[in-house]
Amino acid sequence: MRSVIVIGGGISGLAAAWQLRGQADVTVLESHAKVGGKLRTGTVAGITVDEGAESLMALRPEAVELAAAVGLGEALCDPAKAPTTIWTNGALRPLPAGHVMGVPTDPSALIGTGLLSPEGVARVAAEETLPATPLTEDCSVTEYLGGRFGQEAVDRLIEPMLGGVYAGLAERLSLRAAMPRIAALAEQGTPLLPALRRMRAAGAPRSGAVAVQGVVGGTGRFPAAVAEACGARILTGTTARSLQQVGDGRWRVQAMTGDGALTMEADAVILALPAFAAAELLRPHSPLAEAELSSIPHASTAVITMAFSRAQAHFLPQGNGFLVPPVDGHTLKAASFLSNKWSWLHDSAPETFVLRASIGRIGEDALLGRPDRHLVRSAIAELHHAVGPMGEPLATRVTRWDRGLPQYGVGHRERVARIREAAGKLPGIALCGAAYEGVGVAACVATGRAAAKQVLAQP
Numbered sequence: 001m002r003s004v005i006v007i008g009g010g011i012s013g014l015a016a017a018w019q020l021r022g023q024a025d026v027t028v029l030e031s032h033a034k035v036g037g038k039l040r041t042g043t044v045a046g047i048t049v050d051e052g053a054e055s056l057m058a059l060r061p062e063a064v065e066l067a068a069a070v071g072l073g074e075a076l077c078d079p080a081k082a083p084t085t086i087w088t089n090g091a092l093r094p095l096p097a098g099h100v101m102g103v104p105t106d107p108s109a110l111i112g113t114g115l116l117s118p119e120g121v122a123r124v125a126a127e128e129t130l131p132a133t134p135l136t137e138d139c140s141v142t143e144y145l146g147g148r149f150g151q152e153a154v155d156r157l158i159e160p161m162l163g164g165v166y167a168g169l170a171e172r173l174s175l176r177a178a179m180p181r182i183a184a185l186a187e188q189g190t191p192l193l194p195a196l197r198r199m200r201a202a203g204a205p206r207s208g209a210v211a212v213q214g215v216v217g218g219t220g221r222f223p224a225a226v227a228e229a230c231g232a233r234i235l236t237g238t239t240a241r242s243l244q245q246v247g248d249g250r251w252r253v254q255a256m257t258g259d260g261a262l263t264m265e266a267d268a269v270i271l272a273l274p275a276f277a278a279a280e281l282l283r284p285h286s287p288l289a290e291a292e293l294s295s296i297p298h299a300s301t302a303v304i305t306m307a308f309s310r311a312q313a314h315f316l317p318q319g320n321g322f323l324v325p326p327v328d329g330h331t332l333k334a335a336s337f338l339s340n341k342w343s344w345l346h347d348s349a350p351e352t353f354v355l356r357a358s359i360g361r362i363g364e365d366a367l368l369g370r371p372d373r374h375l376v377r378s379a380i381a382e383l384h385h386a387v388g389p390m391g392e393p394l395a396t397r398v399t400r401w402d403r404g405l406p407q408y409g410v411g412h413r414e415r416v417a418r419i420r421e422a423a424g425k426l427p428g429i430a431l432c433g434a435a436y437e438g439v440g441v442a443a444c445v446a447t448g449r450a451a452a453k454q455v456l457a458q459p
Contacts (some may be wrong), residue, residue, distance in 0.1 A: 001025050003266040004455055005253050006232070007240045007281070010037025011223050011441055012433045015033070015066060015448030018230040022067065023456060026232035027264065029255055031239040035227045038404060039441065041220030045307035045395040047318065049338065049356070050219050052303070052401070055212035056441045062449070063442040064213055067222055070229040076370050077215040079341045082320040087330070087386045088156050089114050095157065101179055102161040104143065104153075105196045116152055123150035127193050137409050140180060141170040148192055159221030160323035164334050166439060167299035167361045167405045169326070170284045177408035216344040219441070238262060243269060243281045251428055268428040268455035269304030272448060274298070275406055275435035282423065289422035292415050296435055298403035300368050301333070301360035304379045306393040308353045315388035316353050322386065326361060331378045334358040352394070357383065362407055371396040406435040430454045 002024045006013045009030030019027045034040065038052035056063040056076075068094035069077060083094035095102065096109035110116055116124070127148050135144065141162065146154045157172045166178060176183040185195040215221050227234055237258050244252040251269045255262045271278040279293035310316065321336040321450035338345045338354045345354060357379040360368050368375075376396050384390060416436050423429055 002268060002456070003027075004268045004270060004452075005029065005251070005264060005266040005271045007225075007253070008037070008092055008270075008272030008277075008433070009035035009234060009236065010272060010433070010444070011039055011226070012037075012444040012448040013270065014061075014223050014226040014230060015445040016270050016272060016430075016432055017232040017454035018066065018070070018226050019449040020456070021229075024268075025304070026230070027266070028227075028232050028234045029238045029240050029253070030234065030236045033236055035234060035236065036220060036223035037234050038213065038401065039219050039223045041218040042305075042397055042399065044305045044354065044397040045349075045352060046332075047307060047345070047352060047354055048218055049305050049345070049354060049397070051305070051397070051399040053219055053441055054336065054338070054342075055214050056219060056222070057211070058213045059211050060446075061444045062445040063222075063440075064210070066226065066445050067215065067403070069346035070222075070225040072083075072215055072222060072225050075221065076213045077342065077344060078210045078213055080320060080343070082332045082340075084161075085131045085158050085319055085322040086156065087322045087324050087332075088160075088328055090360075092319070092386060099157070099179065100196055100200070101147070102158040103182060103196065104157065105200060107192065107193070120150060120152035120156075124153050128191040130191060132186075132189050132191050135175070135183065135186035138174050138176045138183075138413065140410050141173050141175050143168040143171075144175050144186060145170070145179075145182070147345075154296045155327040156325050159327065160325040160334075163326065163359075163361055164323050166407065167301050167333065168407050169362060169382055170363065172407065172409055174408045174410045174412045177412035188312075213372040214342050217355060222441075235262075235296075240281060243285065243338050245285070249427060268430070268458065270430045270432060270455060272432050272449075272451070274403065274433065276403065278431060278433075278435075281398045282426075285426055285429075286422045289419050292384055292422070293435070296413070297362065297409065299360065299405045299407060300365065300403055301358060301401045301405065302368055302375055303356055303358055303399045305354065305356040305379070305397045305399070307340075307349075307374075307395045308355075308390055310351055310353050312391060313353060314391045316390065317355075323357070323409075330382055331359055331367065332357055332382045332386075335383060355383075360401075368400070405439060408439075427458060428455065435448075 004024045006028045042051045098105040110121045240255045242254045275293040275296040278291045283290040320341040323334045335357045430451035432451035
């Protein structure tokens with residue numbers, strides 16, 4: 001049986017370990033005290049809450065299928081039904097149904113919403129009359145969609161959606177990497193509006209289908225369940241410091257633990273790490289892979305979770321939350337009304353209202369350099385402005401994700417191809433994680449399982 005070391009115990013590395021179960025002797029090295037990476041739970045006012053991702057993409061199967069396979073099938077739950085809402089132009093404004101990542105399929109539904117000016121709505125509607133040529137090279141989201149729908153639509157409809165997913169900016173994000181479905185239509189060289197309507201009509205989700213699902217008790221349960229089910233040897237508090245090739249084609253990993261240095265050898269190594277950390281380990285073996293990985297920028301973010309007394313709150317918001325376009329100049333990037341969105345959380349603490357606010361986009365390091373108490377005060381002030389006078393929270397919790405989200409800049413897919421080609425010249429090495437084909441949980445699970453299959457297929 002082959003031996004494999006997985007470096008990184010986030011959901012990507014754990015998915016790789018699960019895929020390898022029964023086929024390899026697997027050891028997972030995780031630098032933190034617990035596995036899970038950005039999927040973890042904490043408490044605020046004694047209530048369990050997610051500190052990172054709070055849901056799993058359900059429109060693609062990888063995450064929910066793995067959750068079911070490791071025993072969480074009955075714990076999967078749907079969020080409350082509510083429209084996507086944007087805080088813009090001084091009010092909370094629901095996006096009309098039928099949008100694709102903020103791109104409307106029915107411009108007339110925007111009339112009277114206050115999301116766009118009358119001129120902005122007319123500009124969106126005019127898209128299907130504009131000449132179109134096939135997209136042949138990658139470009140930024142703003143460059144392409146601004147040209148098709150106008151800058152106002154990008155600023156107030158598309159930008160907040162991208163900010164919620166990538167903590168990035170439309171003027172820097174790759175159309176092909178960040179919005180692949182839109183890019184595929186753009187490559188056909190036809191107007192987008194009729195193509196989007198046809199796409200939705202042909203591939204509409206089944207009746208009652210939801211875009212995301214949660215886990216009762218928090219998505220932080222997911223990596224713990226995968227870790228238990230995968231049968232791997234998991235070493236937490238263990239940080240890989242270097243990789244060395246040994247004479248028989250194996251790999252030696254030098255790591256540090258709380259008890260000192262640790263040396264291990266294996267037939268293959270899967271790097272389930274952020275791009276910058278993978279770059280450090282690959283530097284002696286593939287300067288090209290190291291350079292390309294190091295060139296991927298990352299955004300830092302902070303999540304501020306708050307608990308309010310329902311009896312003492314002056315006002316409690318409706319809906320599941322809202323997104324915020326950066327053009328409006330607010331500190332908040334998004335807010336999620338957890339007690340409205342997830343029935344399990346409401347039922348676990350019926351006298352308390354829990355929400356979380358998100359702060360931080362690429363380039364906002366100065367904002368995130370403020371002390372926790374300043375971030376909390378800014379978030380509370382803007383929440384009062386956006387939804388009403390809620391009063392003061394009973395408790396707050398600030399979770400910082402330093403360099404937590406890789407940015408898919410223009411040419412990202414080509415960069416990933418170069419990284420994989422360079423790393424592919426190193427027998428027994430495979431890569432997975434959020435830096436490559438998607439930042440969501442489902443995409444990370446997919447890359448982890450693909451990396452496991454890759455090392456199993458190698459001679």
